[in-house]
Amino acid sequence: MRDDVLKAALASAQEPVPTMKRASRARRQDVSKRAAPDPFATLNPPMPAPSPRRSATPARLQRENAQDEIYERIYVAILEHRLHPGTKLAEERLAEIFGVSRARIREVLARLAHEQIVELYPQRGAFVAKPTIEQALDVFEARRLIEPAVLRRLVQTLTPEKLARLRQHQELEFDARRRDDKRAVIRLSGEFHSLAAELAGNTALARSMRELSVLTCLMIFLYDAPTTDSCRADEHTQIIDAIAKRDAARAERLMLEHLDHIETSMKLETATPEVDLETIFAG
Numbered sequence: 211m212r213d214d215v216l217k218a219a220l221a222s223a224q225e226p227v228p229t230m231k232r233a234s235r236a237r238r239q240d241v242s243k244r245a246a247p248d249p250f251a252t253l254n255p256p257m258p259a260p261s262p263r264r265s266a267t268p269a270r271l272q273r274e275n276a277q278d279e280i281y282e283r284i285y286v287a288i289l290e291h292r293l294h295p296g297t298k299l300a301e302e303r304l305a306e307i308f309g310v311s312r313a314r315i316r317e318v319l320a321r322l323a324h325e326q327i328v329e330l331y332p333q334r335g336a337f338v339a340k341p342t343i344e345q346a347l348d349v350f351e352a353r354r355l356i357e358p359a360v361l362r363r364l365v366q367t368l369t370p371e372k373l374a375r376l377r378q379h380q381e382l383e384f385d386a387r388r389r390d391d392k393r394a395v396i397r398l399s400g401e402f403h404s405l406a407a408e409l410a411g412n413t414a415l416a417r418s419m420r421e422l423s424v425l426t427c428l429m430i431f432l433y434d435a436p437t438t439d440s441c442r443a444d445e446h447t448q449i450i451d452a453i454a455k456r457d458a459a460r461a462e463r464l465m466l467e468h469l470d471h472i473e474t475s476m477k478l479e480t481a482t483p484e485v486d487l488e489t490i491f492a493g
């Protein structure tokens with residue numbers, strides 16, 4: 211049953227795998243809640259459930275926390291390919307699973323749609339986004355423009371703490387590979403790129419990068435050859451080493467090569483082109 215698939219996909223999102231909390235989003239969403247967001251506190255266990263002490267916490271805060279958690283669980287399930295591109299995200303079913311109102315779910319879906327992770331269709335509802343070949347090519351074009359700029363800025367603003375965060379993230383990636391945890395590998399390797407953008411300190415770039423990473427994850431599911439790795443860990447290591455040496459030019463070049471590898475591993479050129487009805491029925 212498809213409902214059970216949805217439930218299972220979201221249930222396993224609770225696994226205690228370290229997940230990268232996106233500080234830039236948190237900053238954008240609830241500036242008032244966090245007086246001084248720690249830029250290095252991105253590597254935290256999954257967001258805790260809202261405090262049960264209702265009287266101690268304003269209801270609005272609780273609602274926002276619950277919403278953040280639902281958002282995070284759906285987001286991670288998509289990132290880890292537990293929710294496939296094109297999957298219907300039925301409002302009433304999600305409301306049941308998370309024990310909240312449909313209005314709350316609608317708000318979360320609207321937020322995911324705003325980030326292009328979910329597509330909303332009038333009358334039909336919400337679906338996990340299914341990027342087309344054309345969109346996939348656009349994503350790579352955008353990444354080629356953004357990521358060298360991200361690394362340049364990261365090198366300029368590098369601190370021992372930022373470097374430690376990158377290395378720490380890579381350890382998680384290595385660990386997931388050792389455990390052969392493919393879902394975690396896909397998620398963590400995508401998050402490496404978002405983390406670099408976040409550490410670079412430009413919130414607009416970080417936000418764009420985060421969206422592009424998720425779209426890439428969806429594209430990998432749709433178009434990647436089954437045997438290839440999404441992001442090669444050794445390439446991330448080389449990029450980090452170049453950053454550590456403050457060699458921005460080398461880091462940028464390695465990143466562009468890395469993006470080439472990811473793009474060529476996808477079968478974007480061999481995919482069936484859009485059917486032209488006119489050509490088919492002409493003559």
Ligand SMILES: [Zn+2]
Nearest residue numbers: 399402441442
């Ligand atoms: Zn990568």
